[in-house]
Amino acid sequence: MAGTLYIVATPIGNLSDLSERVKDVLISADLLLVEDTRVSAKLLNHLQIKKQMISCHAHNERERLAVLTDAAEKNLNVALLSDAGTPLISDPGDQLVAKAVELGFTIVPISGPSAFLLALVGSGLPCDRFSFEGFLPDKPKDVRDFLISLVKEPRTLVFYVSPHKLERTLAEACLLMGTRKACLARELTKMHEEFLRGTLADIKEQVGRSQPRGEYVLVIEGDRPGSSGEEDASLSAKEYEEYVRLRLEQGDRPSDVAQDAAKLFKRKRSDVYRLVVDFQKERQNRLGECNN
Ligand code: SAM
Numbered sequence: 001m002a003g004t005l006y007i008v009a010t011p012i013g014n015l016s017d018l019s020e021r022v023k024d025v026l027i028s029a030d031l032l033l034v035e036d037t038r039v040s041a042k043l044l045n046h047l048q049i050k051k052q053m054i055s056c057h058a059h060n061e062r063e064r065l066a067v068l069t070d071a072a073e074k075n076l077n078v079a080l081l082s083d084a085g086t087p088l089i090s091d092p093g094d095q096l097v098a099k100a101v102e103l104g105f106t107i108v109p110i111s112g113p114s115a116f117l118l119a120l121v122g123s124g125l126p127c128d129r130f131s132f133e134g135f136l137p138d139k140p141k142d143v144r145d146f147l148i149s150l151v152k153e154p155r156t157l158v159f160y161v162s163p164h165k166l167e168r169t170l171a172e173a174c175l176l177m178g179t180r181k182a183c184l185a186r187e188l189t190k191m192h193e194e195f196l197r198g199t200l201a202d203i204k205e206q207v208g209r210s211q212p213r214g215e216y217v218l219v220i221e222g223d224r225p226g227s228s229g230e231e232d233a234s235l236s237a238k239e240y241e242e243y244v245r246l247r248l249e250q251g252d253r254p255s256d257v258a259q260d261a262a263k264l265f266k267r268k269r270s271d272v273y274r275l276v277v278d279f280q281k282e283r284q285n286r287l288g289e290c291n292n
Contacts, residue, residue, distance in 0.1 A: 021111075026079060125156045131156070
């Protein structure tokens with residue numbers, strides 16, 4: 001009979017979010033599996049707890065399954081912690097919890113903060129249905145494809161965004177959903193906690209005024225009828241033309257723009273191509289006028 005695996009959520013910035021229950025579990029557990037021993041050591045010091053810690057991060061989680069097997073044989077109680085927030089939420093632990101279930105551990109999640117949930121409930125956007133998307137892919141082309149796959153998603157969308165990718169992410173998202181309502185939550189539970197609300201385009205403009213710093217969650221309204229306060233058909237026609245224009249201005253290849261816009265806005269490729277040619281002519285005329 002295996003022991004218990006506690007999945008322990010820890011503060012994402014404000015140590016007052018530590019509950020008595022978290023403390024009790026950390027005191028009673030036989031072994032702590034933690035994302036980074038240096039980070040968790042600070043938490044344990046704060047609680048004046050001394051405990052054996054074993055690192056379990058993205059690069060060694062598979063190897064750590066053996067530790068769990070060993071703990072099951074010895075009937076030990078294990079606590080899993082990430083650096084901040086809830087383990088498994090854009091953090092390691094999936095494989096470990098699956099293995100613990102297989103080994104017969106009792107699984108006990110210990111509640112605490114998760115950045116996406118605080119951002120969502122503070123966003124002012126519908127929370128009845130939402131889709132947590134974690135971090136966007138690394139490559140710009142993959143980001144665009146990923147966002148295109150979400151354009152028709154009716155649920156509220158929630159993303160984790162690292163500061164050095166914030167401006168790029170907002171620019172890409174604006175191309176596709178610039179008129180939608182959104183909220184950018186920053187430094188949740190910390191001294192400089194901040195919520196920027198407005199359309200995605202408003203938020204992009206505000207962010208462009210200063211250097212992004214801290215931790216961010218981006219929440220975007222889903223594709224719901226009338227959600228942007230305009231008639232659907234006219235909105236989609238406006239967004240379609242805006243999308244094509246911005247992509248061309250960005251220097252993307254006309255054939256790529258035509259292909260993506262046709263797929264995204266369900267138009268005939270030949271029609272999109274005609275629009276592309278019109279915009280290009282318009283642009284060349286404008287450039288010609290500037291050069292004269
Ligand atoms: N497991 C964590 C959770 O439950 O929220 C998330 C870990 S993930 C590696 C880190 C990302 O979460 C950050 O890049 C940021 O997008 C978001 N995040 C974490 N703490 C945050 C905070 N205090 N304010 C805003 N976003 C935060």
